[in-house]
Amino acid sequence: MEEVKLIGSWPSxxxxxxxxxxxxKGVKYEYVDEDLSNKSQMLLQYNPIHKKIPVLVHGQKPIxxxxxxxxxxxETWPHNSLLPKDPYERALARxxxxxxxxxxxxxxxxxxxxxxEQEKAIKEAREQLKILEEQGLGDKKFFCGNExxxxxxxxxxxxxxxxxxxxxxxxxxxxxxFPCLHAWINNFKQVPGIKEDFPDRDQILAYxxxxxxxxxxxxxx
Amino acid sequence: MGEEVKLIGARGSxxxxxxxxALKLKGVEYEFIEEDLANKSPLLLKYNPVHKKIPVLLHNGKPIxxxxxxxxxVDQTWEGASILPQHPYERAMARFWxxxxxxxxxxxxxxxxxxxxxEQEKAIEEANELxxxxxNELKDKKFFGGDNIGxxxxxxxxIAYWVGAIQEVTGAEVxxxxxxxxxxxxxxxxxxxxxxxxxxxxxxxxxxxxxxKLEAPDTLKYNPQVR
Numbered sequence: 001m002e003e004v005k006l007i008g009s010w011p012s013x014x015x016x017x018x019x020x021x022x023x024x025k026g027v028k029y030e031y032v033d034e035d036l037s038n039k040s041q042m043l044l045q046y047n048p049i050h051k052k053i054p055v056l057v058h059g060q061k062p063i064x065x066x067x068x069x070x071x072x073x074x075e076t077w078p079h080n081s082l083l084p085k086d087p088y089e090r091a092l093a094r095x096x097x098x099x100x101x102x103x104x105x106x107x108x109x110x111x112x113x114x115x116x117e118q119e120k121a122i123k124e125a126r127e128q129l130k131i132l133e134e135q136g137l138g139d140k141k142f143f144c145g146n147e148x149x150x151x152x153x154x155x156x157x158x159x160x161x162x163x164x165x166x167x168x169x170x171x172x173x174x175x176x177x178f179p180c181l182h183a184w185i186n187n188f189k190q191v192p193g194i195k196e197d198f199p200d201r202d203q204i205l206a207y208x209x210x211x212x213x214x215x216x217x218x219x220x221x
Numbered sequence: 222m223g224e225e226v227k228l229i230g231a232r233g234s235x236x237x238x239x240x241x242x243a244l245k246l247k248g249v250e251y252e253f254i255e256e257d258l259a260n261k262s263p264l265l266l267k268y269n270p271v272h273k274k275i276p277v278l279l280h281n282g283k284p285i286x287x288x289x290x291x292x293x294x295v296d297q298t299w300e301g302a303s304i305l306p307q308h309p310y311e312r313a314m315a316r317f318w319x320x321x322x323x324x325x326x327x328x329x330x331x332x333x334x335x336x337x338x339x340e341q342e343k344a345i346e347e348a349n350e351l352x353x354x355x356x357n358e359l360k361d362k363k364f365f366g367g368d369n370i371g372x373x374x375x376x377x378x379x380i381a382y383w384v385g386a387i388q389e390v391t392g393a394e395v396x397x398x399x400x401x402x403x404x405x406x407x408x409x410x411x412x413x414x415x416x417x418x419x420x421x422x423x424x425x426x427x428x429x430x431x432x433x434k435l436e437a438p439d440t441l442k443y444n445p446q447v448r
Contacts, residue, residue, distance in 0.1 A: 049321065049354060061310055068316045075309040091285045091294040098287055099271065131271055 002059030004029040007043055009036050011199050011207055013157035014066040015054045020153050021070055023193035025077040067097055070150050082149045093144050096136045097154045103128045104157075110172060111164050111208070112215055118170070125172050129181065137180045141187055148191050152184075156194070159185045160204060167209045226251035227279040229265055231258055232422045233430055235379035236288040237276045241420040242375050243292050247301040289319060292372060305372050318358060318365065319376040326351050327379060333395045334387040341393070348395050355380070356404045363410055374411055378421075381408040386427040390435055 006022065006029050008015030022029050034043055034053050046055045046062035055062050056069045058076070063069050074082050084090050106128050109121035132155075137143055143151035158181065161173050175182040188194060228244070228251050230237035244251055256265055256275050268284035269277045278285045278294065285291050296304040305312050326348075333341065333348035355377075359365060365373035374381075384396050385408070398405040411417055434440055 058310075063310070063313045063317070065317055065320055068313050068320060071316060072309055072313040075312065087294055087297045088280070088283050088285070090297065091290050094290045094293060095285070095287055098290060135271060 003057075005032060005057040006030070007032045007034055007046065007053050007055040007057070009034045009053045011204050012053060013160075016156060016197070016199065017066045017153050018054045018056060018069055018073070019197050020156060020194050021073045021082065021150070023197055024082060024148065024153075024191075025073060025080055027073070027077055067101060067154065070097075070153065074150060081147075082153070084144050084149070089144060093149060093151045096132075096143055096151045099132070099136065100151070100154050103132075107158075107161075108164070110170060111168060111212065114216065114219075118168075122170060122172055126177070129173060129178060133178050133181050137184055139180060142184070148188070148194070152188055155184075156188065159188050160199060160201075163201060163205050164208060167205065167212055225279070225281050227254060228252070228276060229254045229256050229262075229268065229279065230276040231256050233427060234275065235383050238378050238382075238420055238422070239288045239375050240276045240278060240291050240295070242370075242378065242417055243295045243304055245416045245420055246304065246370075247295060247299040249295070249299055289323065289376070292375065296372075302369065303371070304375065306366070315366075315372045318355075318373045321351075321354075322373070322376050322380070326355070326377075330380065330384055330395060331387075334384065334391055334393045345393075345395060349400070352380075352396060352401050352404060356401045359403050359407055361403075364407065370411065370414060370417070374407075378411070378417070380404070381411040382421055383427065386424060387431050390428055390431040 004022070004027055006015070006018055008018065008031065010033055019031070032042070034040060036053070039051060043053065043055065044051055046057060047053075047064040050064060052064065054066055054069060055064050056072065057063075058072075063072050070082075083093055106121075107125050110118055110125055113121040136151075140146075142148050143155070158173070165171055165173070173181060189198060226244070226249055228237075228240060230240065230253065232238075232255060241253075254264070256262060258275070261273060265275065265277065266273055268279060269275075269286040272286060274286070276286075276288055276291065278291045280294075280298070285294050292304055305315055329344070329348050329351055333344040336344045362368075364370050365377065380396065387393065388395060394400075396404060396408070412421060
């Protein structure tokens with residue numbers, strides 16, 4: 001059995017994607033937390049191109065980029081399938097993963113914005129979330145049906161959006177406008193493998209509040 | 222079994238070309254529907270309501286959008302030459318480099334070719350860094366895929382062919398034989414593959430299109446209507 005190591009950096013949502021996928025596959029791994037302000041030789045060796053986390057190292061071979069790692073995990077440990085078997089359904093799963101990747105900055109822009117820019121950021125986020133709600137998820141339990149999959153994992157950060165909303169003092173993903181995504185968040189957090197390794201609310205509240213305070217201070221001086 | 226394959230695309234687009242190369246590689250017969258991107262058809266808006274972009278593959282009436290997603294679908298659905306490698310680690314490496322090209326190289330190369338003055342110097346420096354990484358990745362292989370073209374070669378079609386056409390029009394020197402001999406040679410091999418050659422838009426169509434763009438600088442921002 002080859003050794004599996006995950007290099008991440010708490011509380012990165014990209015790192016969590018890999019933690020969740022490995023949990024759902026029942027794969028044992030060693031977790032190494034990286035200080036991104038002082039990147040280790042190991043990280044620079046394993047991801048010389050981007051120098052970012054997460055990096056999965058399997059039997060000494062490194063894989064970088066979370067969506068690439070997710071596909072690798074699915075193919076290397078094919079039990080407890082996280083992608084549909086049907087090629088068309090699989091294509092849809094990947095389409096929505098790509099959508100979530102691309103729109104992440106739009107979804108989260110309100111966290112780093114203030115005033116008028118923030119209002120604009122919230123409006124744009126809600127527009128894209130509406131597309132995800134109506135066309136991506138609809139009334140399915142998870143993005144690909146009744147079982148959790150890679151698309152849900154890629155979207156997992158959304159399960160902590162309430163923390164960001166609280167810090168910023170706005171509501172973006174309200175349950176009236178987004179009933180399906182709200183139901184999805186509740187279902188997602190209950191899945192064994194996700195539940196046990198879900199970021200602690202108080203800890204991430206403190207972390208993201210601190211980050212936003214620093215950001216506001218640096219832009220207003 | 223009746224199978225209907227259609228491709229909604231635009232022949233000048235490298236993203237469209239990726240899909241045409243892949244379909245040709247698999248020997249899939251398809252109907253091509255040319256889209257006027259300045260006047261998007263109800264067909265496109267119906268089949269790609271999320272992004273409203275080409276290419277869109279229609280297989281027995283079911284639409285798939287996003288060229289990388291389509292390439293994976295084509296590889297999985299039809300027999301024939303493989304687009305992705307067999308082994309999971311090699312597949313991960315192919316996907317990594319395909320993502321690298323899409324996320325980083327496309328816009329950087331576009332900017333390097335079109336910008337002017339100080340901005341261009343900086344843009345070319347950035348493009349050089351990226352191309353160097355690709356040159357290193359190629360090593361002594363004929364193609365990124367090895368002896369035959371694969372996912373990364375197909376995704377890099379813009380680098381192999383479009384960059385040269387833009388350079389001809391703007392005079393920019395981004396990908397040259399002197400700077401990147403391996404990549405230059407790879408580009409030559411790639412565009413001369415019979416499968417690829419057949420699907421590339423005619424060079425003079427591209428240069429004609431880019432000459433028009435040169436006259437309309439406000440259309441130069443990297444904002445692809447294609448995926």
